[in-house]
Amino acid sequence: MYDFDLIEDTSNRVYLKRLAIETCVNMIARTISQSEFRVKKGKDVVYDEFYYRMNVRPNKNQSASQFWQTVVHKLIHDNECLIIKSDSNDLLIADDFTRIEYGLVEDIFKDVTIKNYTFQRSFRASDVFYLQYSNEDVSRMITGLFSDYGELFGRMFEFQKYNNQIRSTVDLENVNSKDPETKRKLQKFIDDMYDAFRKKAFAIVPQQRGFVYEEKSNRASGASVDEINKVTNGFLDHLAKVMGIPPALIHGDMADVEKNTRNFMTFCIDPLLKKIKDEFGGKVIEKKDYLNGERMDIRRVSYRDIFDLASAVDKLRSGGIYNGNELREKLGDERVDEPILEEYVITKNYTETIEGGDKE
Known part of the structure; x- marks a missing residue:
């Protein structure tokens, strides 16, 4: 009996973090994926290969909406995203790469891996599109925030389960514990009895000679389900604020929805689109063309x-x-x-x- 594992560490509720992150990231990704990316010469929009790749089919395996959702996911999860242009003009998102930084010359990207293929050549900074979400690693911030919330959530969740748990003891008399067959039959009877109590609204269990079953359940005061939900929402609110999303918009509150949507577009979506606009515009448009009025333009979804x-x-x-x-x-x-x-x-x-x- 001294070998039994009586304690289970369940404080690290990873799904709480994943749920909060995916809720926020998916909201941003769905919004940005509806944008139209284009280059304008004066008052006219240029419909060329670049327009097609940015808005229709970036590569052979992804549509434009899938492509931009993947970009946003990597940008926020990894704090950076590298997009390269293949020899066939496909825009490809790198799964892994090594960045070598220099002070006076272009940075070099090497060991660029896309799914199961790794490029043997290196890429200069001017040949790729490199996006960085923040100067601080958001993943580290989220992990630090979750360490406290996850432990609190785990303890409250486990206490709620404990509060509603059926606990019992079994007294055995004159049972030959050394007989394997007797132990097997006894264990099977206990398992069947437990399943009957757990699954059936009405359970009838025959009494056995030398076998006494007694429940020890005692409901204790503790965290309610509503309090557990408050902890979950608290972590989600902090995460939404880090990303610039009004918490009310995440929870689906209808009060001041237009104001919250405007703040979401202004403080969350527009800064991300500005990063994309600056990076792609600086790499696609030559300096002389920019000075002659050629511009990178992003038409985001209207709310x-x-x-x-x-x-x-x-x-x-x-x-x-x-x-x-x-x-x-x-x-x-x-x-x-x-x-x-x-x-x-x-x-x-x-x-x-x-x-x-x-x-x-």
């Missing part, structure tokens, strides 16, 4: 319905602040070749002078 903005758009147009094509760009649509949309118009009520007279 407001166009019809909700109709009144505001009408004011901007009728007040002469924007012309029609500029408003189309603000709304996420492309310009159209229509002369009237290039004109600035001011309605009559905006032309009145301060004295109230009409301006001729």
